[in-house]
Amino acid sequence: MQPFHIGDYTVRYPLIQGGMGVRISGGSLAGHVARCGGIGIVAAAGIAMNSSHYTGTNYMQAEPEAMKEELRKAYAIAPDGIIGVNIMVALSDYETLVEASIEGGAKVIICGAGLPMSLPALTAHAPHVALVPIVSSLRAAQLIVKKWQKGYNRLPDAVLVEDPDTAGGHLGEKMENIGTGDYDHYGTVRAIKDFMRNEYGCDVPVIAAGGIWDRADVMHALAQGADAVQMASRFVATEECDAAESFKQAYLDCRQEDIGLVMSPAGLPGRAIVRNHTAIVNFDQANGTVCSTGCLKKCTFKETGERFCIVRALDRAQRGDVETGLIFCGTNAYKAERITTVQEIFNELFAEAAAEEAEEAA
Numbered sequence: 001m002q003p004f005h006i007g008d009y010t011v012r013y014p015l016i017q018g019g020m021g022v023r024i025s026g027g028s029l030a031g032h033v034a035r036c037g038g039i040g041i042v043a044a045a046g047i048a049m050n051s052s053h054y055t056g057t058n059y060m061q062a063e064p065e066a067m068k069e070e071l072r073k074a075y076a077i078a079p080d081g082i083i084g085v086n087i088m089v090a091l092s093d094y095e096t097l098v099e100a101s102i103e104g105g106a107k108v109i110i111c112g113a114g115l116p117m118s119l120p121a122l123t124a125h126a127p128h129v130a131l132v133p134i135v136s137s138l139r140a141a142q143l144i145v146k147k148w149q150k151g152y153n154r155l156p157d158a159v160l161v162e163d164p165d166t167a168g169g170h171l172g173e174k175m176e177n178i179g180t181g182d183y184d185h186y187g188t189v190r191a192i193k194d195f196m197r198n199e200y201g202c203d204v205p206v207i208a209a210g211g212i213w214d215r216a217d218v219m220h221a222l223a224q225g226a227d228a229v230q231m232a233s234r235f236v237a238t239e240e241c242d243a244a245e246s247f248k249q250a251y252l253d254c255r256q257e258d259i260g261l262v263m264s265p266a267g268l269p270g271r272a273i274v275r276n277h278t279a280i281v282n283f284d285q286a287n288g289t290v291c292s293t294g295c296l297k298k299c300t301f302k303e304t305g306e307r308f309c310i311v312r313a314l315d316r317a318q319r320g321d322v323e324t325g326l327i328f329c330g331t332n333a334y335k336a337e338r339i340t341t342v343q344e345i346f347n348e349l350f351a352e353a354a355a356e357e358a359e360e361a362a
């Protein structure tokens with residue numbers, strides 16, 4: 001397995017742990033993944049929730065402090081690790097969180113849920129930070145790359161291609177286009193790779209995300225043209241994941257048919273455990289909840305009270321209320337069988353398999 005190069009950094013294994021919002025991937029998970037030789041990612045979405053900085057009324061002030069605190073935790077675990085952040089463009093405090101991440105020492109910034117058109121301008125004073133847009137189509141990649149090159153003379157340090165048919169959380173595709181069988185994930189990976197080569201003459205790493213669970217999946221992604229993989233759901237059922245034990249248990253308990261799509265108040269479909277969908281929606285109606293954070297730029301709950309408050313639903317799940325909390329997950333989450341450690345996952349993906357192959361070859 002070759003080391004993975006991204007911007008100024010070399011990572012031992014071509015594995016990025018996917019950012020998982022509202023404190024599912026905080027400093028603990030990100031730090032341990034980085035210590036094992038992957039890229040550890042702290043998710044910015046709702047980072048203030050359940051943090052010591054949030055009093056219940058100061059969400060926007062608490063967010064950057066909470067982000068820096070999680071980065072400190074991660075670096076305490078992996079002082080020399082490659083640690084980055086995932087920041088959704090759809091967040092109201094997207095720009096503040098980009099700056100807080102730089103101040104906290106993030107080496108990689110990954111942005112999806114919208115096109116991060118101005119990211120090079122926001123990070124111009126920190127050129128060593130690797131910039132990675134998340135896309136699901138060649139067209140989205142082209143729009144971003146053209147804008148970055150023309151506007152800022154900067155190309156992405158990698159492009160992350162997320163498969164809407166398998167990934168967890170918010171998805172970059174319309175509800176009606178998901179699961180139709182039309183989407184060609186690795187075709188998109190290769191098309192973006194070719195576009196960068198043909199238009200810009202450079203070999204920009206392309207990272208595949210969505211539905212990657214075991215070593216066979218990793219090897220398949222690399223054989224299909226990806227330079228690295230991003231895995232999120234696989235890291236939930238670990239001791240080091242920042243979620244409550246009952247959130248992890250929900251992964252162990254869920255069946256394939258429990259995983260489906262919900263329409264998020266952010267206007268994007270999301271993949272989650274859907275068994276308790278009615279309880280999620282009813283919670284806010286029953287409690288007369290109103291928007292108190294303004295966490296998203298666009299949100300039907302904020303604007304009209306329609307659907308449910310997503311940051312609170314995700315926060316409840318993170319704290320262990322799996323009855324009324326929203327549990328995001330990818331299509332493979334049902335494969336989780338026991339709580340393991342991050343190191344065990346790395347051993348299975350890279351070390352043990354490599355040792356076995358070496359033995360067979362000898």
Ligand SMILES: Cc1cc2nc3c(=O)[nH]c(=O)nc-3n(C[C@H](O)[C@H](O)[C@H](O)COP(=O)(O)O)c2cc1C
Nearest residue numbers: 018019020021167168169210211232233328329330
């Ligand atoms: C619990 C959970 C939360 C997520 N939160 C975010 C997020 O805040 N931002 C984001 O860009 N992607 C988010 N994702 C998507 C992952 O980063 C990742 O790309 C995707 O889940 C990959 O598919 P996999 O889970 O099958 O590995 C989330 C996924 C899960 C399972």
